[in-house]
Amino acid sequence: MNVASWASTIRSKWETVFPRCREADCGSRKMWTRLYWRRAGIHLENSWYCSPQCFEHAVRRSLTCTQSALPSKTQPVRHRIPLGLLMLSRGQLTNRQLRMALDAQRTSGTGRIGHWLEQLGFATEQQITAALGVQWACPVFPISTARDNCEGLLPLPLLEAFRMLPVQFVPATRLLYVAFCESIEYTALYAIEQMLRCRTEACLVGDSAMTDALGLLAESRRPADILFDGCRDAAEMARITCGYALKLGASEVRIACCGEFIWARLECSREPANLLFHRRDTAPQGDTLHLTGCRGSSRPVAS
Numbered sequence: 001m002n003v004a005s006w007a008s009t010i011r012s013k014w015e016t017v018f019p020r021c022r023e024a025d026c027g028s029r030k031m032w033t034r035l036y037w038r039r040a041g042i043h044l045e046n047s048w049y050c051s052p053q054c055f056e057h058a059v060r061r062s063l064t065c066t067q068s069a070l071p072s073k074t075q076p077v078r079h080r081i082p083l084g085l086l087m088l089s090r091g092q093l094t095n096r097q098l099r100m101a102l103d104a105q106r107t108s109g110t111g112r113i114g115h116w117l118e119q120l121g122f123a124t125e126q127q128i129t130a131a132l133g134v135q136w137a138c139p140v141f142p143i144s145t146a147r148d149n150c151e152g153l154l155p156l157p158l159l160e161a162f163r164m165l166p167v168q169f170v171p172a173t174r175l176l177y178v179a180f181c182e183s184i185e186y187t188a189l190y191a192i193e194q195m196l197r198c199r200t201e202a203c204l205v206g207d208s209a210m211t212d213a214l215g216l217l218a219e220s221r222r223p224a225d226i227l228f229d230g231c232r233d234a235a236e237m238a239r240i241t242c243g244y245a246l247k248l249g250a251s252e253v254r255i256a257c258c259g260e261f262i263w264a265r266l267e268c269s270r271e272p273a274n275l276l277f278h279r280r281d282t283a284p285q286g287d288t289l290h291l292t293g294c295r296g297s298s299r300p301v302a303s
């Protein structure tokens with residue numbers, strides 16, 4: 001071991017024992033102060049903050065940055081090959097059937113083309129799921145083999161909003177398989193990777209299997225998943241996050257943007273808690289707070 005790496009190791013151990021608060025205006029620069037506050041501090045991502053005041057300031061800055069990353073409006077995803085055309089080219093549909101399904105979708109003004117193909121009896125759910133797998137270049141996951149080691153990994157309001165489901169977690173490689181039934185939401189996968197510090201792989205399941213699975217999860221909602229409908233300003237969200245972090249004794253907090261949500265994950269001694277802030281301009285007037293509820297879906301209606 002050379003002198004440089006020896007010094008780096010000593011510095012790293014010193015920082016572990018006497019962590020330095022990352023808040024620029026903090027008063028705990030002296031060692032005895034750092035030692036005093038050491039037990040009470042909270043990590044935000046990889047940075048340590050000595051007191052609730054320092055932590056709240058840091059959370060506010062992080063939320064301001066995250067808020068600016070929120071999309072101004074959810075845009076429908078355009079695929080290179082629309083699902084109807086893909087099934088037509090595979091000989092699973094006739095021109096007439098596709099036209100009828102498109103007409104039904106246009107008349108109703110809602111629903112995906114796959115929904116109307118199934119409603120009109122032109123394709124089965126299995127065929128539509130398989131075609132989606134080709135469209136997104138993703139495997140179809142047999143939901144019956146889903147493992148229960150994913151329970152509580154992700155907050156239910158997010159699962160409902162994106163219609164997604166964690167189906168298998170491989171601890172050895174920290175790989176999480178996340179199933180979707182309509183479209184793959186890559187922004188959600190990226191946020192999950194940040195929050196759980198894992199890798200993700202997307203897969204597809206049938207629409208009815210997804211509905212059943214989400215229904216079962218809704219019956220056993222976790223009190224640790226809390227949704228705030230209407231995205232407040234960064235100062236208010238920081239105050240709420242800091243309050244929950246102190247109340248639950250969180251040792252670390254991570255923050256990420258996930259679609260139209262800002263997601264704060266609190267690592268606590270018993271189980272993690274999730275705070276979800278939904279942007280204000282899509283929330284109904286007058287509503288301020290809903291515990292463990294999800295209001296509607298932020299999914300785009302795409303063909």
Ligand SMILES: [Zn+2]
Nearest residue numbers: 021026050054
């Ligand atoms: Zn501090």
